[in-house]
Amino acid sequence: MDAVFKALADPTRRRLLDELYKQDGQSLSALEGRLPMSRFGVMKHLRVLEEAGLVKTRKRGREKLHFLNPVPIRLVHDRWVSKYAEPWAAALTGLKHDLEED
Amino acid sequence: MDAVFKALADPTRRRLLDELYKQDGQSLSALEGRLPMSRFGVMKHLRVLEEAGLVKTRKRGREKLHFLNPVPIRLVHDRWVSKYAEPWAAALTGLKHDLEED
DNA sequence: TTGACATGTGACCAAATGGTCACGTATAGT
C-alpha cells in the first residue's frame, strides 16, 4: 500500500489517472500528447502507477493501452482514509476548541 | 492539496499520524520515543505534516503538543478519492473483462 | 522489404528528500 501512496504523491501521476478517468485505455503517445512532458517522462510515471496497481495495461499491436484500476484507491479508502475521515464531529469539536484558545 | 498527498507519501509520517490517532496531543519527545529515529528526523516529518495542515500544534510551557487534524484527509476523500473509489461495479466489470481476455 | 510509427532500455543530470549532527534558545524546577 506504500507504493500506492507514493504513486499518488506526484501531481503528474494524479493527472495521468485523471486523463484515464476521462477516457480509459489510452496509449502512451496519446497520453504524451495531453501532458507537457516528453514521452520518457510519461513512461516513467506510468510505470510507477502500474507497479502500484493503479493502472493495468494490455498490448494491442504495437501500442500499449493503459486502463485505470480503482481497486487500490478503494483499498486505501477502506483501510486508511475512512479511519481518519470518519471522526468528523471530533474535528469540529477541535475547531471549536481552537477558536476558544485564541 | 498536493501538500497533503506528498505528506502522506512517507510511511514514517503515516506512522506519526497513527500515533497521534492512538493518543492525541503528544509532544515531540514523546513521539520521538515511539519511533526508531532521532528527534531531528521526527521534527522534520512533523513540520511537513503541519504545513499540510494534517497536524495542529499548541505550545504548553516548554513542550509543543501535536494534534491530529483530519480535515485535509476528509477533503482528499471528498474531492478525490470518492471519485475513483465510487465506480466499484465498473472495476468488477473490468476484472471480468480481464479474465475473459486471457 | 522498406520505412514509418509505437514502445522499451540504459545512461545521465539536477533537484528534492530523508536523515544526522553541532550548536543555540527557551522554560521548569530546585
Place this chain on the structure above:
DNA sequence: ACTATACGTGACCATTTGGTCACATGTCAA
C-alpha cells in the same frame, strides 16, 4: 542563579526522484 529539559536552526551528506536523451526493438502497411 544553575542545571537539566524540550525544542529550534542551519549545515551537511547519501539516496531517491523527475526529467531528458541516444539508441534499440518490435510492428503495421505499402
